[in-house]
Amino acid sequence: MSNLIEERYDVVVIGGGPAGIAAAIRATELGLKTILLENRDVLGGIPLQCVHPGFGLHYFKEDLTGTQFIHRFFERMERIGVEYITSAHVHSIEYRDYMEKVVNTITRKGVLRLYSKTIIYTVGARERTLFEIGVVGDRPDGIYTAGEAQTMMDIYGVLPGKDVVIIGSGDVGLIMARRFALEGARVKAVIEIMPYPGGLMRNVVQCLRDFNIPLLLSHAVISIAGKKRVEKVTVVKVDEGFRPIPGTEFEIACDTVVIAAGLRPNIDLLERLSIAIDPATGGPMVNELLETSIPGIFVAGNALVINDLADYVVEQGEKAAEGAKIFIENSGIPAEEWKPVKRGRNIRLAIPHYISGERSVTILARVAKPEQRVFVEVPEVGYKTFHMAVRPAEMIRLDLSKDALSKAEKSVTIEVKPIAYRA
Amino acid sequence: MHTELELTCILCPMSCTLKVSISDAGIDVRGNQCAKGVEYAKQEVTNPVRHVMTVVRVRGGDIPTVSLITSKPVPKNCIERVMEATAYVELEAPIELGQVVIKDVCGTSLVATRRVRKAT
Numbered sequence: 245m246s247n248l249i250e251e252r253y254d255v256v257v258i259g260g261g262p263a264g265i266a267a268a269i270r271a272t273e274l275g276l277k278t279i280l281l282e283n284r285d286v287l288g289g290i291p292l293q294c295v296h297p298g299f300g301l302h303y304f305k306e307d308l309t310g311t312q313f314i315h316r317f318f319e320r321m322e323r324i325g326v327e328y329i330t331s332a333h334v335h336s337i338e339y340r341d342y343m344e345k346v347v348n349t350i351t352r353k354g355v356l357r358l359y360s361k362t363i364i365y366t367v368g369a370r371e372r373t374l375f376e377i378g379v380v381g382d383r384p385d386g387i388y389t390a391g392e393a394q395t396m397m398d399i400y401g402v403l404p405g406k407d408v409v410i411i412g413s414g415d416v417g418l419i420m421a422r423r424f425a426l427e428g429a430r431v432k433a434v435i436e437i438m439p440y441p442g443g444l445m446r447n448v449v450q451c452l453r454d455f456n457i458p459l460l461l462s463h464a465v466i467s468i469a470g471k472k473r474v475e476k477v478t479v480v481k482v483d484e485g486f487r488p489i490p491g492t493e494f495e496i497a498c499d500t501v502v503i504a505a506g507l508r509p510n511i512d513l514l515e516r517l518s519i520a521i522d523p524a525t526g527g528p529m530v531n532e533l534l535e536t537s538i539p540g541i542f543v544a545g546n547a548l549v550i551n552d553l554a555d556y557v558v559e560q561g562e563k564a565a566e567g568a569k570i571f572i573e574n575s576g577i578p579a580e581e582w583k584p585v586k587r588g589r590n591i592r593l594a595i596p597h598y599i600s601g602e603r604s605v606t607i608l609a610r611v612a613k614p615e616q617r618v619f620v621e622v623p624e625v626g627y628k629t630f631h632m633a634v635r636p637a638e639m640i641r642l643d644l645s646k647d648a649l650s651k652a653e654k655s656v657t658i659e660v661k662p663i664a665y666r667a
Numbered sequence: 668m669h670t671e672l673e674l675t676c677i678l679c680p681m682s683c684t685l686k687v688s689i690s691d692a693g694i695d696v697r698g699n700q701c702a703k704g705v706e707y708a709k710q711e712v713t714n715p716v717r718h719v720m721t722v723v724r725v726r727g728g729d730i731p732t733v734s735l736i737t738s739k740p741v742p743k744n745c746i747e748r749v750m751e752a753t754a755y756v757e758l759e760a761p762i763e764l765g766q767v768v769i770k771d772v773c774g775t776s777l778v779a780t781r782r783v784r785k786a787t
């Protein structure tokens with residue numbers, strides 16, 4: 245006795261974080277028959293559990309907490325009447341033909357088989373694990389990813405532990421260090437393998453220095469020990485090649501280890517469709533409307549590229565919805581030719597990967613290494629802006645007009661050049 | 668008396684490095700890329716303030732906690748007092764966004780930043 249529910253849509257949005265919510269709102273506004281599917285029992289994604297400010301400065305021109313930020317979108321959803329289901333886990337996507345994809349979803353009511361012309365994939369990121377960062381030893385209770393710890397504390401109100409070591413000093417690790425300190429836990433140290441902090445200086449100041457939390461740069465946690473619960477970690481100094489320096493090992497007693505060692509786009513469901521992946525971002529390759537290599541499947545938010553700002557994630561969601569509309573109206577995205585976006589000097593990644601030159605495009609890029617007093621340039625279209633500083637922790641945003649892009653012949657190149665640079 | 672020090676502005680992701688010199692003539696700030704940096708530096712060397720955020724338990728809601736933030740930043744040495752004032756609070760759903768949940772701690776109040784509906 246199976247309970248199979250079949251339904252047809254123009255757009256199925258997978259994942260109810262800021263990217264998915266923004267996509268579903270815009271698609272509904274554009275008159276497309278849309279449904280939003282969320283795995284958890286609440287919508288909102290990561291911002292719902294971010295109680296700190298730092299959201300919305302770009303999109304709303306106001307400094308909001310993650311929770312306040314996402315509530316603004318909940319209100320829009322209600323006003324517009326966006327259809328959604330929570331506790332809906334998408335377990336597979338099938339590509340039938342150009343205008344028909346199938347989204348198989350497990351819900352409380354049964355298995356949904358949704359036929360859709362387009363899909364907007366917005367499932368966010370996954371966190372890197374202990375295995376990926378090479379920490380050996382015991383696997384007792386008390387080891388959490390930053391996201392798990394944040395869900396426990398800021399959704400369920402449970403403090404995961406009292407003596408905490410945090411691995412990774414990106415903004416996520418820094419912000420979690422402050423949350424633990426505020427809630428009365430002792431943060432013994434934040435351990436960072438790089439010689440500089442991964443997150444913004446403002447977060448080093450307000451999250452660590454304010455609470456006298458030690459930041460150990462050029463250090464790595466190499467093992468965890470504990471019978472039932474974490475008892476201690478072993479830390480070692482590393483050289484420039486990130487190799488442990490023998491004889492520098494020491495132990496830190498703790499009952500909790502929090503892993504904040506970075507995020508990777510969660511592309512599980514797309515990988516099984518053999519989608520084209522960019523090794524630099526770990527996410528799908530996309531054109532300017534955020535369509536992947538599979539026609540009619542769009543991607544936005546942290547599933548596309550790890551964003552620092554939810555504001556940019558929302559813009560990507562909206563862009564993907566506009567892409568879906570164009571796709572449905574034209575049976576595909578019209579473009580005479582797709583021109584590659586190339587990475588030039590000191591550019592580690594750039595989104596999108598292809599442009600048509602027929603529409604204005606926002607390019608997001610990240611540098612490979614920090615530099616001061618530089619120009620960010622796109623020589624083919626005469627774009628050049630000055631930056632006091634560029635840092636891997638901060639995305640660079642380039643707004644390129646249709647007029648400028650029409651000048652590009654074969655490709656465009658994003659590059660960073662110091663003021664006095666001569667090639 | 669003359670003191671020189673360096674601060675990192677925490678008001679936006681630019682994280683400007685501010686060079687502050689304090690003398691009888693007043694406080695001089697350099698390195699800021701906007702006017703807010705000067706205000707921040709002056710505040711930081713006289714009476715540093717921070718927003719405080721936390722969550723407290725909620726009974727009968729669709730989410731078990733509500734998140735709170737200070738309605739205005741409090742002096743840094745008050746952070747612990749604010750946290751203590753919220754530690755054992757338990758509220759009843761529903762709670763509206765912006766609702767004042769705790770009044771009069773260190774000259775500020777704590778307001779809800781998440782809506783909690785009654786569980787259905």
Ligand SMILES: Cc1cc2nc3c(=O)[nH]c(=O)nc-3n(C[C@H](O)[C@H](O)[C@H](O)COP(=O)(O)OP(=O)(O)OC[C@H]3O[C@@H](n4cnc5c(N)ncnc54)[C@H](O)[C@@H]3O)c2cc1C
Nearest residue numbers: 259260261262263283289290298334367368545546553554
């Ligand atoms: C600790 C921390 C601090 C941050 N601070 C800031 C900040 O100060 N300012 C700022 O702008 N940004 C901040 N961010 C970044 C911001 O939260 C992210 O950029 C944003 O949440 C990404 O949105 P998203 O919609 O792509 O993904 P998410 O928010 O992760 O949402 C993805 C959603 O998809 C759902 N999902 C996953 N798999 C499935 C499936 N198979 N089926 C159905 N649903 C699924 C998930 O449950 C989730 O709800 C912070 C992030 C963290 C972790």
